[in-house]
Amino acid sequence: MDNIVGKKSGLTWAVHISLLMLVLLWLFPTVGLLVSSFRTSDQIASSGWWNSLTPSVQNFTLRTDPPTKQVEKDGQFVIEGNLFTKESGAIISVWGTSSREISRYNATDTAELKKGAT
Secondary structure (H helix, E strand, O other): OOOOOOOOOOHHHHHHHHHHHHHHHHHHHHHHHHHHOOOOHHHHHHOOHHHHHOOOOOOOOOOOOOHHHOEEEOOEEEOOOOOOOOOOOOOOOEEOOEOOEOOOEEOOOOOOOHHHOO
């Protein structure tokens, strides 16, 4: 019995590590709920709460009129209109033809579309 006094069991470390893992497992979704409560519904739907901990870029997506509104001018079909008001101060720097590749082209580029269209 004299050898036992003052010595910890080897299982003490296993118990402490297990307890730490349980606390972290409980804390992860709790922090996620707290962070998500400060985000908008669009942000929640588009990315996980852990993405809100780092800076992000937000793309402002606009759509032109449908092809039925196009007009033929000088042998080309053109869709005209204003996407921005003067007060918005927004500048188109990149654009795309698909929601998956919204930044494929620079503002001055011409896109090659299906069936030889540009």
